[in-house]
Structure formats: C-alpha cells, structure tokens
Amino acid sequence: MTxxxxxxxxxxxxxxxxxxxxxxxxxxxxxxxxxxxxxxxxSRDRTLEVAQAAGVDRIVRHPHNQGLARAxxxxxxxxxxxxxxxxxxxxxxxxxxxxxxxxLIQPILDGRAEIVIGTRPxxxxxxxxxxKKLLQNLGSWVVRLASNTxxxxxxxxxxxxxxxxxxxxxxxxxxxxxxxxxxxxGQKGMAIASVPVRVNPDLRPSRLVKSTPRYVLRxxxxxxxxxxxYQPLRFFLLSGSIPFGLGSLLGIRWLIFFAFGSExxxxxxxxLAAILILIGVQLWMFGLIADLLAANRRxxxxxxxxxxxxxxxxxxxxxxxxxxxxxxxxxxxx
Numbered sequence: 001m002t003x004x005x006x007x008x009x010x011x012x013x014x015x016x017x018x019x020x021x022x023x024x025x026x027x028x029x030x031x032x033x034x035x036x037x038x039x040x041x042x043s044r045d046r047t048l049e050v051a052q053a054a055g056v057d058r059i060v061r062h063p064h065n066q067g068l069a070r071a072x073x074x075x076x077x078x079x080x081x082x083x084x085x086x087x088x089x090x091x092x093x094x095x096x097x098x099x100x101x102x103x104l105i106q107p108i109l110d111g112r113a114e115i116v117i118g119t120r121p122x123x124x125x126x127x128x129x130x131x132k133k134l135l136q137n138l139g140s141w142v143v144r145l146a147s148n149t150x151x152x153x154x155x156x157x158x159x160x161x162x163x164x165x166x167x168x169x170x171x172x173x174x175x176x177x178x179x180x181x182x183x184x185x186g187q188k189g190m191a192i193a194s195v196p197v198r199v200n201p202d203l204r205p206s207r208l209v210k211s212t213p214r215y216v217l218r219x220x221x222x223x224x225x226x227x228x229x230y231q232p233l234r235f236f237l238l239s240g241s242i243p244f245g246l247g248s249l250l251g252i253r254w255l256i257f258f259a260f261g262s263e264x265x266x267x268x269x270x271x272l273a274a275i276l277i278l279i280g281v282q283l284w285m286f287g288l289i290a291d292l293l294a295a296n297r298r299x300x301x302x303x304x305x306x307x308x309x310x311x312x313x314x315x316x317x318x319x320x321x322x323x324x325x326x327x328x329x330x331x332x333x334x
Contacts, residue, residue: 004031004105005058005084009039009071013092014046020090021176023098030102030109031086038081041071058082065301069177076166080308081315087161096120096158097198105160107193114190115164117182118158118197125199139219143179146227147186151194154182155219158227159195165190167308170301172229180226187230232294236287244280247273 006024010017017038026034035057040048042065051059060078062071072089079087086105107113118296122136131280138156143154155178161169168188171177181319187190250273254266 002031002085002109003035003083004028004088005035005037005079005085006088006090006101007037007039007072008090009041009068009075010043010047011041011065012043012045012047013147014043014050016093017047017050018054018238020092020094021056023052023094024028025098025101028102028105029283030105035082035084037075037082039071039075039078041065041067046330066210067174069171069174071182072177073169073171076161076169080166080312083315084164087163087166089157089159089161091157094200095202097200100158100197103195104158104197108160108162109194110124110291110293112191113193114162114187115181115192116160117153117192117194118156119153119194120156120158120197120199122153135198135216138215139223141180142220142223143182146223149182149186149192151182151192153194154179156197163312165258166278167312168301170304175218175222178224179219179222183223183226183230191239191245194242223288228290232290233287233331236283236290240280240287242280243276243283243307247276247278247280250276300313 008017013020013270021036024036028034036055037058037060038047038051038056040051040059040061042062048059049059058078060074062074063200074085075089086108088104090098090100090101100118104116104118107116136153140152140154143149143150155176157178165185168185168190169181170184171180182192250269254270254273257264257266
C-alpha cells in the first residue's frame with residue numbers, strides 16, 4: 001500500500017485556500033491512498049474553517065506564526081507520522097497546477113529519485129517582473145554550484161519527497177526551506193530530479209518576496225550559511241586563502257625592497273603583511289575546527305535518522321486502521 005500525503009503550509013490563506021484545495025486530486029495513479037494535510041501556521045483568519053469545510057484529512061496547528069520554513073518542516077514530520085510513503089508540498093496560493101502531481105511523483109515511483117522539484121516556466125510567467133526572472137535564474141545557478149546538483153528552479157516550492165528523503169531533512173533557516181533542502185540533499189548525495197510543471201494565474205502577491213533587494217540579501221545569506229554548514233573546511237580554506245595570499249604578496253614585496261637595499265624601511269607594509277597572514281592562518285584553523293564539528297553533526301544526523309526509522313516502524317505497528325475524522329485538528333506543534 002502506497003500512501004501519498006499532500007501538505008500545504010498556510011498563514012492567513014482563507015482567500016485562496018479553497019481554490020487550491022478544490023484542484024487537489026483524491027486519486028493519483030501509482031498510489032493507493034491520498035490524504036491532504038494543512039499546517040495552520042498561526043493564522044488569524046478563517047483558514048482553519050475553509051480547510052475543514054473542504055474535507056482536509058489532517059490539520060496541524062502552530063499556536064503562533066513561526067514562518068514558512070518551520071511550517072514546512074512541521075508538515076514533513078506530521079506526514080511521516082501519518083504513514084506517508086510520498087510527500088508532496090505545494091503552496092496555498094494555488095500557484096502550481098495540481099494536475100501535475102502525478103508527473104511530479106513519477107520519478108519517485110520509478111525509483112529514479114528521492115526528491116523531485118517542479119520546474120516552472122519562469123521566462124513565460126507574465127506576473128513575474130524581468131528582475132524577478134533574472135534573480136530566480138541567478139539564484140538557481142548559485143544553488144547548483146553550492147549543492148552539486150542540476151536543479152533548474154531552486155526556489156520552486158512544488159516538490160515531492162520519498163519517505164526516506166523526508167526522514168533525512170533538517171531545516172535550520174527560518175526564512176525559507178527551498179534553497180536549504182536542495183543544498184542539504186546534494187551534499188548528502190540524494191538523487192534529485194526535476195520535472196516541468198505548469199502554473200496557475202496569480203491570485204495574490206508573493207509574501208516571501210516583499211522586496212527584491214531584501215529577497216536577494218536573505219537568499220544569499222541562506223546559501224552562505226548552508227555552504228558553511230555542509231562544507232566548512234572548503235569555505236574557510238577559501239576564505240583564509242584571500243588574506244593569506246595578499247599578506248604573502250606584501251611580504252614578498254617587502255623582501256624584494258629589503259634585498260635591494262631600499263632606503264625606506266616600509267614597516268607599515270610589513271605589519272600589514274603579518275596581520276593578513278595571521279588572519280588567513282586563523283581562518284584555516286577555524287576550518288579545521290568546523291570540519292571536526294561537521295563530522296560530529298553527521299554522526300548525530302545518523303543517530304537521528306535511525307531513531308526516525310525506528311519511530312516509523314512503531315507508528316506503522318500501532319497506527320489504527322481507521323482514518324481520522326475529516327478536518328479534525330491534530331495536537332499543536334510549538
């Protein structure tokens with residue numbers, strides 16, 4: 001029996017959630033059971049009532065707004081607890097065409113991928129400005145470099161996860177999960193695939209991209225932090241090589257002048273060279289320490305994965321065959 005759970009993180013989505021749910025499938029080729037799961041991220045409007053009226057199978061509530069990334073992760077954990085073999089994440093603003101869900105999960109059913117990301121036709125989306133299209137493509141290129149993957153649309157939130165991939169996900173950033181999960185999966189060697197998907201007409205402005213400069217800054221910060229987290233030695237070696245190289249050049253320059261008997265002592269240049277070299281060496285030492293910490297983190301992640309697998313086995317053994325009442329809220333997640 002293969003179970004698909006379609007999860008939707010929501011925050012004050014009463015105006016668009018009904019339209020989104022109306023398009024979701026109840027039957028998908030290749031799976032036996034389809035359930036809908038809503039993560040109500042502290043909504044203050046009628047999002048909960050709309051979800052219950054539409055017959056949502058499971059509702060998880062945050063007592064207060066915790067952000068998209070945490071709502072996504074809560075949905076992943078709740079979907080695993082519900083016994084999902086495949087999890088599809090989509091947005092509450094009906095941006096993505098739900099009819100493409102069978103196409104999205106097919107690489108997982110075929111065993112070709114553990115994560116599948118829906119690739120939007122960004123260049124042909126009319127409500128995207130030229131600047132946004134350029135930044136989306138640029139951001140995807142940077143993520144491809146950082147993750148060693150070939151994902152063409154990294155910011156896409158329309159994606160599918162196998163049960164095994166979902167159990168390995170950890171999201172540390174509170175802003176967005178889209179970039180981090182790709183870099184994380186690429187560093188862990190997960191098989192990632194992309195499939196072209198369609199988009200629906202725009203129902204509301206994006207809440208994640210409130211301003212282009214802010215989005216660029218936060219996305220760049222996210223990529224940098226994740227690169228430091230998963231490739232600390234490489235990051236600090238590269239960072240330390242810059243001041244060390246500059247300091248070495250200044251030191252060689254001072255030695256040349258000294259060898260030819262220059263009248264000027266050029267002490268400031270010598271002091272600056274020493275400072276830069278020391279900074280470079282310190283960054284390299286930070287890299288060695290961070291690499292040791294990263295090895296410890298990988299061991300902890302392995303332990304975490306084993307515990308999640310064990311919990312999954314216990315959940316399957318104790319889970320009641322009776323489905324939960326439609327729209328009954330589950331226990332709040334803090």
